[in-house]
Amino acid sequence: MRKKELDLVFTPEVAFDAALLEHEILKSARVNPDDIKYVHRVKRSIDARGRQVLVRVRADIYLDTPPADVISPTYTYPDVSKAKQIIIVGAGPAGLFAALRCIELGLKPVVLERGKDVRSRRRDLAAINKEHKVNPDSNYCFGEGGAGTYSDGKLYTRSKKRGDLQRILQILVQHGATPDILFDAHPHIGTNKLPKIIEAIRETVREAGGEVHFDKRVSDFILEDEEMRGVVSADGQTYLGESVILATGHSARDIFELLHEKGITIEAKPFAMGVRVEHQQSLIDSIQYKCEDRGPYLPASSYALVHQTHYKGRQRGIFSFCMCPGGFIVPSATAPGEVVVNGMSPSRRDSRFSNSGIVVAIELEDMELEKYGPLAGLRMQQALEQKACEMAGNTQAAPAQLLKDFTERRVSKQLLDTSYQPGLVSMDMNEVFSEDMAYRLREGFKAFGSKMRGYLTNEAQIVGVESRTSSPVRIPRDRDTLEHTQIKRFYPCGEGAGYAGGIVSAAMDGERCAEMAAVKAGVSIR
Incomplete structure (x- = not known):
């Protein structure tokens, strides 16, 4: 060659x-x-x-014909309508890619999603933004495509050893994503384009004989002799299969509580919480590109920041998370009485705002493990989200403060324009967080202001709270078989189980779990 x-x-x-x-x-x-x-x-x-x-x-x-894997391949999906069934709980990236891989391996996926299909889901998102109404089963976290559907659609990962990154990108291109994602160092799709891609994947599953069901929240598991045989949905229907892949995402708290209630082992795990910081995109561009106008060719710029803080003998990292250039802050609560924020961007990243999570690492020793056991991190999340909601007036309006005012502990007399549609309420954000978290956030922003001159300014504001960075629970599994350490034929998967941190890593983990479920079902994998 x-x-x-x-x-x-x-x-x-x-x-x-x-x-x-x-x-x-x-x-x-x-x-x-x-x-x-x-x-x-x-x-x-x-x-x-x-x-x-x-x-x-x-x-x-x-100068010769290239290898087949260089030219983007087209993946084929056989008819599996009469094949052995694998039950997949959750239609986010992990669940959908697990379904596609099952089909490739000759198994029939039955996907159960608690939320609505991607089009119907939009009405519930509008209700959160305009009417402050949160549907616990259909919101920015739950519904077809999971939290990733209405996000920036970032497609890079540090978990390249866990699967075939290029294969994931090629499948997305096959279902409608721009081929540029195969080429860009930091590819993204955009929240305006992701829904159609998700719909296309769902239709691939159905055309091959698989099943995808919406409004099917799982309320119980069917166990026989320490093996998982199926699930029961909230409307009383039973779904049986060779195995169950659990891909419910990081916000399915009822699933964590159900597992704990049934004596199925789960563990508390470190995660992170903090705020969203919102700047004008033009300011971030001027800092990063060192020019006043990035012009028509350069994309909206992003940043990645990290700092180590020390408070009462404990060192904790504070870092940027899910930076969304040219994006929007969105409400991501999954129940009434809580305020949660997240970020998303359209494909063109052409909003005049940029936003990023700035979060503090929460370690096991920061949690009340003796009181809450493996649900300690989850209870910590809930407490912060509920406090933020109460302090901001018990709607989806979010507490906020000008950035420099926060570091200098001054209540902001007036807030800036924002991309956050439910609205902001000015308050001292130091009062929303515990003393140690507030201190670490202040010190982190000061350090970031030194690293990026112009970043620490009252032309920016913080919006709270960013608390769903990752799952506060890990569902343990065998390193080799990927089965739960206690229950056979049960495959905890993706972000919700603690084994992924974004669209691509969740998709790769979904594929791996599908492969292990196939082996269990007697399928030989080359």
Whole structure:
């Protein structure tokens, strides 16, 4: 195989213009154009370290026919309508990719989602924003596609050893995502495009003979001799299968409580809580790109920040989480009487606001384990969310404060415009958090202001509370079989079980659990 590997540097004007980029790559190859069989764009990444922003591009020029895995493959799904059944609880990334993998392996997935399909779900999201009404089964966390559907759609992960990242991206492209996600160093889809992709995946499952059911909240498990045989939905229907894959996401508190009640082992796990900080996107662009106007080619800029804080002998990290350039802050409560915020971005990231979670690490020793046992982190989340709701007036309006005012402990006389539709209530956010969390947040913002000049300003504001960064519970499983350590044929999966931290890692974990369930069902995997 004859191949030329190119590492190139372009201006944004070239790198983000498809035709110009192709032309420059071919020119840089310095070979006869007639000899080129295929141009594979491997990676595109922004380098903003210097005075001028550059874009680094890696490309492979094939002078022979490239391997099949270089050209994006099309995955095929056989008819599994009469095959053995695998019950999958949850239709988020973990559940949907588990379903697709089951089909590839000749098994019939039966997916049960407590919320509504992606289109019907929109009405409940509008009710949260406009009427402050929270449907416990249909909201920004629950419904087809899970929390990832109405998010930024970030598609990068540090968990590349856990599965085939490129395969996940290729399946998303097959279902309607832009091919650029195969090429960009930090790909994303956008909340405006994700719903159609989720719908396409659901139709693939159904066309292959699988089942996807909505408004099917699981209320009980069916156990026989320490093996999971199926589940019961809240409307009394029973679903039996070879195994159960539990992919309910990090906010399915009733599932954690059900497991605990039935004596099925769960564990408290570290997580993080804090706030959303909202800046003007133009300010973040000017800091990161070192220019007043990023122009029509550069995307909205992002940042990643981390700092170690010390309080009464305990060191804890404070860090940015789920940064959403050109995005919106959204209400993510899953029950009345609580306020939770999260972030999302459209595909163009063209909002005038940027927002990011800024959160403090919560370790096991910070929790009341003796009082609440494995649910200690969950109770800590609930207490903060309920306090925020009460202090802000018992609606979905969120407590907020200008950023510099927060660090200097001044109540803000007036707040800024915001992307958060339910509205903001000015208060001293130091009173929302415990003394140690408030201290760590203040120290973290001061440190971030030193790292990014202009970041710590009253032209920004914090909005609370960001408490659903990850599951506060881990459902333990065997390292090799991925089965629960106590219950066989039961596969805790994805973010809710404590084994993923985003769309891609959850999807990869869903595939792995499907493979292990297939082995248990007697399927040979190559």
